[in-house]
Amino acid sequence: MPLAFGSIAGSGILSLPSAVYAEAGTASVAVWIISAAACVPMLLMFRDAMALSGDGNAIQQLVTRGIAPWAGSAMPLMFLFVVVVGLPTGCIVAGQYAEDGLGWPRSPTIVAVAILVAALAANLLGGTAGRNVQLGGSAVLVVTGVFLIVTGARHGTHAMHVVPDASAWGSVLPGVLLAFWAFVGFENLTFLGRDLRDPIQDFLPVSIAALAVYGTFALGLTLTIAGTIDRHSVNAVTGLLQISTSPSVQAGVALVGLAAMLINAAAWVRGVDQLIASAVAERQLPRQLARQPLARTALLAGLFSVTIVVLTTNPHLTVGALAASSAVFVMIYLICIAAYVRAVGVRLRTTLNALLVPAMLATLIQSGTRPVYGLAVSVACLTWCYLRRKQPSTTS
Numbered sequence: 110m111p112l113a114f115g116s117i118a119g120s121g122i123l124s125l126p127s128a129v130y131a132e133a134g135t136a137s138v139a140v141w142i143i144s145a146a147a148c149v150p151m152l153l154m155f156r157d158a159m160a161l162s163g164d165g166n167a168i169q170q171l172v173t174r175g176i177a178p179w180a181g182s183a184m185p186l187m188f189l190f191v192v193v194v195g196l197p198t199g200c201i202v203a204g205q206y207a208e209d210g211l212g213w214p215r216s217p218t219i220v221a222v223a224i225l226v227a228a229l230a231a232n233l234l235g236g237t238a239g240r241n242v243q244l245g246g247s248a249v250l251v252v253t254g255v256f257l258i259v260t261g262a263r264h265g266t267h268a269m270h271v272v273p274d275a276s277a278w279g280s281v282l283p284g285v286l287l288a289f290w291a292f293v294g295f296e297n298l299t300f301l302g303r304d305l306r307d308p309i310q311d312f313l314p315v316s317i318a319a320l321a322v323y324g325t326f327a328l329g330l331t332l333t334i335a336g337t338i339d340r341h342s343v344n345a346v347t348g349l350l351q352i353s354t355s356p357s358v359q360a361g362v363a364l365v366g367l368a369a370m371l372i373n374a375a376a377w378v379r380g381v382d383q384l385i386a387s388a389v390a391e392r393q394l395p396r397q398l399a400r401q402p403l404a405r406t407a408l409l410a411g412l413f414s415v416t417i418v419v420l421t422t423n424p425h426l427t428v429g430a431l432a433a434s435s436a437v438f439v440m441i442y443l444i445c446i447a448a449y450v451r452a453v454g455v456r457l458r459t460t461l462n463a464l465l466v467p468a469m470l471a472t473l474i475q476s477g478t479r480p481v482y483g484l485a486v487s488v489a490c491l492t493w494c495y496l497r498r499k500q501p502s503t504t505s
Contacts, residue, residue: 127348175448
């Protein structure tokens with residue numbers, strides 16, 4: 110359970126309740142319900158994907174079997190481009206909360222660097238250190254999350270309308286693209302499946318439990334914000350700090366950010382480290398990275414640094430960066446669903462996933478320029494791997 114929770118818990122618990130509320134207004138509850146419901150068929154897909162592979166490359170094997178080997182080899186690269194933008198962005202958000210909630214000056218960049226360094230170090234130290242970080246962080250996150258919802262509800266002054274008005278329905282799909290970032294990470298469990306006692310049997314119940322807990326937190330915090338702050342006055346990034354001027358509540362919000370990002374970063378760094386090794390095996394990245402953990406760590410540190418520099422100098426891009434990373438995930442899911450239908454055939458669980466495709470496409474279309482990064486990454490990675498499809502892999 111800590112592993113699953115750590116894979117998805119991150120900046121979404123901080124920024125997305127307020128971002129979704131600012132985007133969707135009275136449709137916020139519908140946005141969260143739709144986003145969570147869309148995850149269930151995909152959890153079935155990821156569970157079946159794990160049955161195809163026992164080496165942590167489940168999604169790659171699924172796409173390889175359902176589409177082509179070159180398409181499968183693009184999956185690690187696409188995930189890499191998600192993490193190097195999304196993870197530092199989440200750390201910047203946590204740092205902003207630490208600055209505003211705890212009064213730490215100039216902390217966004219410092220906190221972001223500290224969290225990423227801790228996650229990279231935990232990965233170098235091995236799985237035990239990473240699991241201990243996730244276990245402790247998950248416990249802190251649960252306690253502080255409940256504290257925020259209960260405390261914020263006591264200060265509520267507005268009534269939250271859970272039925273969207275006519276003007277709010279147009280914000281549902283863009284809101285879903287944002288909210289989806291809160292639930293990305295279940296596929297990270299397919300990379301970390303070897304850490305589960307019985308990967309195939311444990312994946313679905315563990316993931317559903319994590320989805321229920323995390324979804325409840327996200328919805329509860331959104332309702333708390335909506336009951337306290339007018340939509341037009343909410344800060345889309347640090348809205349939870351507006352719940353109350355009480356220093357204890359603001360300190361609790363900051364602790365949520367630090368705990369969430371620590372466990373999220375630890376889980377994702379471990380997962381993406383395995384993806385880099387997989388990309389090397391497929392000759393999509395330099396072979397020097399294969400046997401040198403320090404080299405992979407240096408690569409991640411360098412890519413993380415680029416995102417941190419961009420967001421430090423352009424803080425207004427923070428929410429857009431989260432949506433851009435989410436768009437890459439949507440593209441990955443679309444590819445996985447196509448591969449899943451072809452590999453498994455027409456069954457109830459594949460049909461349920463196929464029904465998500467029109468909604469995902471509509472979400473991208475109605476989100477303006479936010480999906481551009483995701484489309485560019487997808488085209489670039491797929492093209493690169495197609496052009497190199499005749500290169501023999503180191504695993505062949």
